[in-house]
Amino acid sequence: MVTFFEASLDTISVHHVGNQSQNEMYALSKQSLNLNDELIQKLLMQYFLTPLEKANEVYHLMHNSGDLTLNEVHNFATQVFENKDKFHEISELIAKQLYNVSTHPKIKSGEVYVAYFKDVQIEGNLLDALGIFKSETKETYLKVYPDTGGFTVEYEENGININKLDKGCLIFNIEKENGYKVVVVDKAGSSQDAAVYWKDDFLQLKIRNDNFNQTNNTLGLYKNFVTQKLDEEFEMSKADKIDLLNRSMKYFKEKDTFDMDEFTGEVIGNPQAIESFKTYKQQYEDEFETPIADTFEISDNAVKKQARVYKSVLKLDKNFHIYIHGNKDLIERGFDDGKAMNYYKVFFKEEQ
Template sequence: MVTFFEASIEQLSIHRIGNKMQDEFYVLSEEPLKIEDEFLSKLLLQYFLKPFEKINEVYRLIHSSDNLDLNEIFHFCTSIFDDAGCFHENSELMAKYLYEVSSHPKIKSGELYVVLFKNVQIEGELLDALGIFKSETKDTYLKILPVQSGFEMEYEESGIDINKLDKGALIFKTEKELGYKVMVADQTNRSSEAVYWKDDFLKLGIRNDSYNQTFNTLGVYKSFITSAVEAEFEVTKADKIDLLNKSMKYFKDKDSFDIDEFSREVIGNTIAIESFKTFKSNYEQEFSTEISDSFDISAAAVKSQTKNYKTVLKLDKNFHIYIHGNREFIEKGFDDGKSMNY
């Protein structure tokens, strides 16, 4: 979704953020970093922006009061977008704010990079963007150097792998009134303490567009088929795979989703249709997420969900059947001659 062929770094400030709970402090740089080496600039663009090439989900900056001005990151970003001359000052404020919300004892200290980009492309549009990144993981690197008699080896500790961005956010200078377009990368989001980046620091809400509507509907339907259906109805594994294949075909063939049309063409059974709609309603209430009954289908979201839709029927540990066709071509029975199920 993001490309950076034409992107450039306009300003870059680096600060160090300690963990407040560990009695560590923050260290602020006095001025932005001047980058005069063209190769270093290219490496930094790769380090900061390449992780976003395969990310599709777009967020918004939000606040629980619905007053965006109370979202600290929104305030800092708006100040920079309005006047690039106050970039470094606001990068310092971001560093102090991140330090204050780094309240979990397991949060790692690290460097905070605040970057002002030009010409980053998102959804076909070239925009200015503000990048906020944090490096937490350090690696040791070996260096092989030629000498007269052959080679010698050195090592460098506490280096940063440019192919492993720990945390990042891109905030695009567009749709300000909605909370900007925001994309997030977080390589440590499996741990409970890592949610501070999205929830406490950035305060994000999912953009409720066609991508998320498509992605969530496919996810809800898959959960319904793989969990609820078996509890309510008598279905075989082949039947469940067939229902998943039908739904994926619907989303690939259609330009828009309509829940009544989808229910008729994919589910068919009246009782199961009502069960699915109830399941969807319960999901919306549980996760405070509204999924419309009709919306334009996002091809990118369908592609993203395809990998989550399994079409493999496991017969036993030695035999699996990949099902891509019609359920009617599958027959289950018992072979009297071989005394085996088929």
């Protein structure tokens, strides 16, 4: 978790980066911004850091070869942390590197802000952090003010909404040998091909395999198993699938620690389905090179995140939705020969 109630913005440089495939260039400023205006500092802090307070995932910088020294952003961050006098010079190199990877035709041009923060808190540590941000979306604003007994309306084009950061990251001065701790925001556009350039091509990130990600990955994996894989091996109604998802969510909300054997025994139950899930898990680990431990501490934040996408609703044509939150034995499925239609029978004690 990131907080910035003690943080301060020490230095910031702004550059412009275009899109190579559109024959756009980059433009570098000659010096860092003057930060004498306290209101500007406050607005910039809000613009850059507020979206990152919501970041749960912590990443590390990496390189596909395994040699971290080949990650350009890691090298730039190291130089800044070791010698802040080189900040503006390094900010120019960061902008040039972002330009080098901005080759997809749908990548938008925009301003790049490279900032140095002091006393940003992550996971209980107050640390210096290097921030890299990009604004791509511009908006038009109306300005209304009194004028000779009435009001005048003007507008300003190509303004930046400080509540809508497009892309950003904070690189914390800790765990250098592991690729530093990094949190990121990326409001991806409609083109996923264009979207990957920030995390994959520019920063080259790998997600840290901590309790949050172990919990998040296990719940996501199990959801995909129930909704996509089980049909290949077992005949199951949608109500039964919803019940399996509800039971898994109940397990994660009530337990402090995940145990694979306990989870599969209590939630899945069927020995054949248990074996199928473990095989499915192994295939996921091999394909994505992301091991999931047999035991780990459950992250409440990850459970809350997954709970938003776990569906407990049974949709019947366009007429009815049935929300199943508890005992699935109180709902029965049948077929009416006269109407030639399926039906559900629902048992309850009180109507509210």
